[in-house]
């Protein structure tokens with residue numbers, strides 16, 4: 001029956017990811033709690049049927065039901081990634097719920113970084129708080145953990161000070177290292193870096209090396225891989 005549990009988790013993940021997109025869109029106005037979703041173009045209020053994660057996009061052939069304009073494929077893609085991220089979360093445990101909150105915060109940061117090349121610290125504040133609550137882990141760090149943590153932390157710190165890396169990436173590394181473990185965080189960053197390199201080789205003709213790159217979305221996909229491999 002494990003598949004029912006995973007399917008439920010996947011559906012919860014798609015709904016949370018769908019809401020994350022709304023939160024990011026309206027973060028500056030703050031009306032993401034009560035306001036209904038609207039079409040970006042014709043501003044018609046969407047019904048529940050128009051807002052089913054992934055499914056609505058497929059049924060409506062990627063177009064708004066009211067004005068027929070194309071909806072970005074980004075939305076169902078984020079919903080799908082959200083579904084994968086929550087696939088193995090155990091919502092019956094406190095640690096599972098805490099992990100779910102941390103994932104949601106990192107998803108907000110990833111979407112915002114993708115759209116605007118930055119994210120607001122308030123988006124990851126709950127994750128920072130939960131990481132601080134787990135700070136007792138810090139005193140249990142073994143020598144092996146420190147060997148994994150310190151070199152990567154110094155490299156990230158160096159690049160952040162050189163302004164080659166945003167401070168957001170460093171904060172996210174610290175959250176992953178202390179909420180999970182340094183080993184976990186390193187693998188997430190490794191997967192994220194591989195994905196970035198892979199995309200660079202695919203698009204190397206059009207990519208400028210001077211271009212600022214949103215790294216948090218890659219970190220988020222790295223996190224999904226690491227959560228699924230656990």
Ligand SMILES: [Zn+2]
Nearest residue numbers: 039042064067
């Ligand atoms: Zn429309």
